[in-house]
Amino acid sequence: MISLQNQIILITGASSGIGTACARVFANTGAKLILAARRLERLQELAETLKEEFNTEVYLIQLDVRDRAAVEAAISSLPPAWADIDILINNAGLSRGLDKLHEGSFTDWEEMIDTNIKGLLYLTRYVVPGMVKRDRGHVVNIGSIAGHQTYPNGNVYCGTKAAVRAISEGLKLDLLGTPIRVTSVDPGMVETEFSDVRFHGDTERAKKVYQGVTPLTPDDIADVIFFCVTRSPHVNINEIVLMPVDQASATLVNRRT
Numbered sequence: 001m002i003s004l005q006n007q008i009i010l011i012t013g014a015s016s017g018i019g020t021a022c023a024r025v026f027a028n029t030g031a032k033l034i035l036a037a038r039r040l041e042r043l044q045e046l047a048e049t050l051k052e053e054f055n056t057e058v059y060l061i062q063l064d065v066r067d068r069a070a071v072e073a074a075i076s077s078l079p080p081a082w083a084d085i086d087i088l089i090n091n092a093g094l095s096r097g098l099d100k101l102h103e104g105s106f107t108d109w110e111e112m113i114d115t116n117i118k119g120l121l122y123l124t125r126y127v128v129p130g131m132v133k134r135d136r137g138h139v140v141n142i143g144s145i146a147g148h149q150t151y152p153n154g155n156v157y158c159g160t161k162a163a164v165r166a167i168s169e170g171l172k173l174d175l176l177g178t179p180i181r182v183t184s185v186d187p188g189m190v191e192t193e194f195s196d197v198r199f200h201g202d203t204e205r206a207k208k209v210y211q212g213v214t215p216l217t218p219d220d221i222a223d224v225i226f227f228c229v230t231r232s233p234h235v236n237i238n239e240i241v242l243m244p245v246d247q248a249s250a251t252l253v254n255r256r257t
């Protein structure tokens with residue numbers, strides 16, 4: 001296991017769910033954390049807690065990953081003590097809607113494509129050249145089982161996660177000959193704000209997604225990411241697919257109620 005002491009870890013989507021859980025796990029390792037998301041107040045609260053609990057050094061970026069110029073500015077203006085990012089966790093992402101393709105919303109599609117694919121690409125494009133120059137680094141992309149199996153009405157979200165899977169594979173191929181590692185972590189059902197966002201704030205509908213099942217928690221995913229980034233430097237974990245015991249595929253879920 002390698003030490004994360006003083007390593008600089010950039011986590012996108014750190015204001016909620018899996019991203020927040022990652023921040024908490026890495027805060028306890030001596031790593032320095034760059035936390036990015038649009039909701040700055042949430043990041044500020046999290047940073048305060050991490051400083052109090054673990055004395056973690058934290059740098060916050062209010063960032064919409066869909067805005068390429070903003071991503072470029074955020075990365076290029078990092079203070080020298082924060083600029084040499086060792087680990088990039090491309091976690092920011094969302095699903096919007098659950099509609100038949102021929103009835104889908106253009107706004108929902110654009111938001112998913114711009115965040116899940118283009119946002120992830122922008123971060124990667126602006127951060128990885130520094131990793132190549134420094135001859136060190138690890139990119140962790142959060143995919144989904146939706147990138148492995150398309151489910152009814154999941155069309156565009158599944159398409160974005162299939163793209164993430166292909167992009168992770170492509171990045172690994174293109175970084176051959178460098179020591180930089182690339183990992184895709186692809187979860188099934190995790191209880192976060194994900195379903196609230198998917199159903200545009202319809203909390204009742206969102207709750208039903210997790211009714212009668214024991215879903216994965218954000219901590220379960222953070223734990224797996226921690227495992228991937230702390231292997232010996234010659235080990236690359238390409239892809240991890242994990243789901244709750246109560247889930248067998250994107251659509252087959254064991255509900256007890």
Ligand SMILES: NC(=O)c1ccc[n+]([C@@H]2O[C@H](COP(=O)([O-])OP(=O)(O)OC[C@H]3O[C@@H](n4cnc5c(N)ncnc54)[C@H](OP(=O)(O)O)[C@@H]3O)[C@@H](O)[C@H]2O)c1
Binds near residue numbers: 119
């Ligand atoms: N929950 C699941 O069942 C599940 C399963 C498989 C994969 N995933 C993937 O896991 C990742 C994290 O999702 P989660 O479940 O933790 O959901 P979540 O609780 O809704 O968190 C999503 C995070 O992404 C950020 N985000 C969304 N759009 C953004 C944008 N344009 N710019 C910057 N940040 C943005 C949000 O921050 P702001 O709103 O503050 O910007 C938030 O911090 C996503 O990529 C999701 O597709 C989730």
